[in-house]
Amino acid sequence: MDFKVATLLKASSGNKKLESVSSTIKVDRSEFKCDVEGSVLLTKTDVGVWVSAYLSAKIDRQCGNCLDQYVESVGLGIEEEYFPLFNLVTGERNELEGIGEDNFYIGEDNVLDLSDAVWQYASLHSSINSKCKEYCKGLCVDCGINFNKEKCNCRNNKKNTKLAALLGSFRPTD
Ligand SMILES: [Zn+2]
Ligand SMILES: [Zn+2]
Numbered sequence: 001m002d003f004k005v006a007t008l009l010k011a012s013s014g015n016k017k018l019e020s021v022s023s024t025i026k027v028d029r030s031e032f033k034c035d036v037e038g039s040v041l042l043t044k045t046d047v048g049v050w051v052s053a054y055l056s057a058k059i060d061r062q063c064g065n066c067l068d069q070y071v072e073s074v075g076l077g078i079e080e081e082y083f084p085l086f087n088l089v090t091g092e093r094n095e096l097e098g099i100g101e102d103n104f105y106i107g108e109d110n111v112l113d114l115s116d117a118v119w120q121y122a123s124l125h126s127s128i129n130s131k132c133k134e135y136c137k138g139l140c141v142d143c144g145i146n147f148n149k150e151k152c153n154c155r156n157n158k159k160n161t162k163l164a165a166l167l168g169s170f171r172p173t174d
């Protein structure tokens with residue numbers, strides 16, 4: 001999700017730019033993919049651009065219970081400052097003191113890419129035991145069918161086999 005910020009970077013601090021977004025975000029180094037919609041307010045700061053984004057994200061997930069894919073909708077409020085790696089006028093690399101690797105950067109092309117931030121914020125939202133629905137019935141341990149969609153006879157068969165085994169042990173011997 002790219003925003004061209006060259007003009008904003010040239011402006012004096014306090015200048016704002018409001019963008020509405022509707023796009024699909026993919027992060028190359030992960031399986032992450034989601035659709036986002038919302039608005040992004042970009043404000044010029046002393047050194048960079050402050051991002052205030054209010055997004056509704058539809059995130060592809062896999063249910064930890066039945067392993068089905070499902071879509072989770074989350075609201076993301078992103079507040080981050082982005083720092084330009086290069087000086088817009090001189091083209092030289094900026095010396096940004098006290099700004100570590102955890103920060104977000106604006107690349108050489110003066111494009112601010114919000115994808116990583118969306119990914120990070122969305123990851124915070126994801127629970128370890130994600131479930132497709134509150135009462136997901138999960139999978140049958142014997143035949144693997146999805147109890148949300150189908151039924152199977154494994155449990156009954158098991159009972160029957162147990163019963164048969166039990167009856168078998170009582171079979172009179174001659
Ligand atoms: Zn499920
Ligand atoms: Zn079964």
